[in-house]
Amino acid sequence: MAHRFLSSTNRFSARFAFIFTVSLSCTYLCYSILFCRSTIMTNQGYEGKRCPPSKSAGGKKLLGKLDNCASLEVRSALEESAARRGSSDVRDQSKTPGSSGSNWADTKLRNMSVAQKYGNKKLPNALIVGVKKGGTRAVLEFIRIHPDVRALGTEPHFFDRNYDRGLDWYRGLMPRTLDSQITLEKTPSYFVTREAPRRISSMSHETKLIVVVRNPVTRAISDYTQTLSKKPDIPTFEELAFKNRSVGLVDTSWNAIRIGMYILHLENWLQYFRLSQIHFVSGERLITDPAGEMGRVQDFLGLKRIITDKHFYFNRTKGFPCLKKPESSSQPRCLGKSKGRTHVQIEEEVIEQLQEFYRPFNIKFYETVGQDFKWD
Ligand SMILES: Nc1ncnc2c1ncn2[C@@H]1O[C@H](COP(=O)(O)OS(=O)(=O)O)[C@@H](OP(=O)(O)O)[C@H]1O
Numbered sequence: 388m389a390h391r392f393l394s395s396t397n398r399f400s401a402r403f404a405f406i407f408t409v410s411l412s413c414t415y416l417c418y419s420i421l422f423c424r425s426t427i428m429t430n431q432g433y434e435g436k437r438c439p440p441s442k443s444a445g446g447k448k449l450l451g452k453l454d455n456c457a458s459l460e461v462r463s464a465l466e467e468s469a470a471r472r473g474s475s476d477v478r479d480q481s482k483t484p485g486s487s488g489s490n491w492a493d494t495k496l497r498n499m500s501v502a503q504k505y506g507n508k509k510l511p512n513a514l515i516v517g518v519k520k521g522g523t524r525a526v527l528e529f530i531r532i533h534p535d536v537r538a539l540g541t542e543p544h545f546f547d548r549n550y551d552r553g554l555d556w557y558r559g560l561m562p563r564t565l566d567s568q569i570t571l572e573k574t575p576s577y578f579v580t581r582e583a584p585r586r587i588s589s590m591s592h593e594t595k596l597i598v599v600v601r602n603p604v605t606r607a608i609s610d611y612t613q614t615l616s617k618k619p620d621i622p623t624f625e626e627l628a629f630k631n632r633s634v635g636l637v638d639t640s641w642n643a644i645r646i647g648m649y650i651l652h653l654e655n656w657l658q659y660f661r662l663s664q665i666h667f668v669s670g671e672r673l674i675t676d677p678a679g680e681m682g683r684v685q686d687f688l689g690l691k692r693i694i695t696d697k698h699f700y701f702n703r704t705k706g707f708p709c710l711k712k713p714e715s716s717s718q719p720r721c722l723g724k725s726k727g728r729t730h731v732q733i734e735e736e737v738i739e740q741l742q743e744f745y746r747p748f749n750i751k752f753y754e755t756v757g758q759d760f761k762w763d
Pocket residue numbers: 518519520521522523524525575609610670673674707708709721722725726727728
């Protein structure tokens with residue numbers, strides 16, 4: 388009896404051990420399948436994003452991989468950029484990666500290096516066309532810190548002096564850009580060049596134009612101050628500005644005067660471009676409120692407002708706003724010595740005569756652009 392009891396207990400234990408072993412094996416098998424799969428997935432994701440360090444590292448197969456890497460990097464930069472552009476809510480910027488100080492600088496640097504490797508040279512989508520001494524350098528240097536903007540640092544003078552060289556020459560001067568980035572150049576003399584609007588519109592009807600305008604009297608004095616610094620023997624400002632000062636007859640053939648008759652030049656541009664394609668920056672507000680003016684420039688270019696008052700500080704020695712971090716360095720930087728010069732002293736009466744002369748041109752200009760620049 389005791390023997391029978393023992394053998395049935397043994398059989399029960401053996402069956403229990405068998406079932407336990409089978410279920411343990413099943414559990415292990417399932418676990419292994421799941422674990423292994425997730426490891427493979429993780430690795431695939433990682434490999435897909437990892438790129439070999441240099442092209443010389445392999446043969447054809449590796450080159451094929453490099454293409455994937457390139458497109459991945461470019462795609463991620465594009466997605467990042469598209470995501471940034473997607474949200475136009477300015478109030479939300481403090482929460483977006485692009486607007487925080489270091490992320491913005493990182494993004495700019497990343498976009499620049501990706502663009503340098505994989506971007507293309509493209510004809511500009513936007514031009515700062517004028518006006519001379521309006522503050523065009525400041526606008527260019529300020530806007531080019533935006534990660535979605537790449538600008539030519541020098542003035543190419545294509546649509547005035549170098550048009551014969553052709554569009555391929557012009558394109559060749561441009562920095563490489565990703566599809567999502569804007570190519571920009573500035574040449575202030577375009578604004579007063581008769582052929583420039585027609586030539587630019589034949590390059591593209593859709594070109595966006597930026598004009599930095601400033602009180603034409605101050606602009607003329609600034610222009611004269613610059614010429615005087617290069618040619619100290621020129622006649623006085625008063626001598627050049629008037630044909631007959633006693634009757635207040637202004638010499639409109641003098642370029643320093645003529646450039647400030649903004650409405651005359653604008654009418655030429657409006658034969659080829661809609662007013663909505665032209666954005667006017669106030670040269671005065673650019674100094675007193677650079678972030679506000681640059682906010683409007685970013686809106687006009689369809690860019691997210693990344694450049695804000697955080698990017699500027701007022702340099703007391705220079706007497707102008709300067710950048711905390713320009714595009715090319717991590718150091719604060721002001722514009723050069725030729726920007727923000729002390730002007731030659733001009734008699735108050737001469738200034739009033741010129742204000743009087745410009746008034747009707749200014750009023751017509753305000754009416755046409757729909758903005759009062761408060762020069763009068
Ligand atoms: N942040 C900042 N720093 C320095 N200068 C500034 C700035 N913002 C605007 N400005 C004004 O820009 C004026 C020069 O204009 P441009 O750059 O258009 O000159 S140029 O046509 O390219 O020679 C220059 O004119 P001047 O003051 O007569 O030298 C400045 O008044």
